[in-house]
Amino acid sequence: MQLHHVQLSMHRGEEDAARNFYQEGLGLEEVPKPPALAPRGGCWFRSPAGSGDRVEIHLGVEDGFTASAKAHPAFVLNSRAELDAMAERIQRLNMEVSWKEEFTFEGYSRFHAKDPFGNRLEFLAVAER
Numbered sequence: 001m002q003l004h005h006v007q008l009s010m011h012r013g014e015e016d017a018a019r020n021f022y023q024e025g026l027g028l029e030e031v032p033k034p035p036a037l038a039p040r041g042g043c044w045f046r047s048p049a050g051s052g053d054r055v056e057i058h059l060g061v062e063d064g065f066t067a068s069a070k071a072h073p074a075f076v077l078n079s080r081a082e083l084d085a086m087a088e089r090i091q092r093l094n095m096e097v098s099w100k101e102e103f104t105f106e107g108y109s110r111f112h113a114k115d116p117f118g119n120r121l122e123f124l125a126v127a128e129r
């Protein structure tokens with residue numbers, strides 16, 4: 001079994017904010033939604049072709065959306081250098097990054113961030129010894 005994608009929610013009409021964060025911050029590419037789903041709004045993103053990564057995030061419009069305080073996807077990066085670079089890209093978008101729990105998951109270094117809609121995201125890499 002494989003995970004195909006993670007669906008997160010966003011506010012109506014905020015596709016540009018999603019594009020800015022998920023493309024500029026996370027380095028994902030937008031992919032077209034199927035014609036039957038496009039009128040619903042939202043955006044879909046995935047890892048660039050040829051990157052070797054397999055990440056796909058679907059952001060769907062949810063009226064009255066309130067982000068969960070705990071639920072989140074976690075993205076494993078290939079090295080501490082990639083983890084630090086991801087944090088820097090997110091911070092350049094004026095988004096907060098928290099290293100508060102950096103060493104609380106044995107064997108990993110990690111940080112948490114929120115997307116423009118308040119969705120919690122975790123980024124981690126195997127701790128270097």
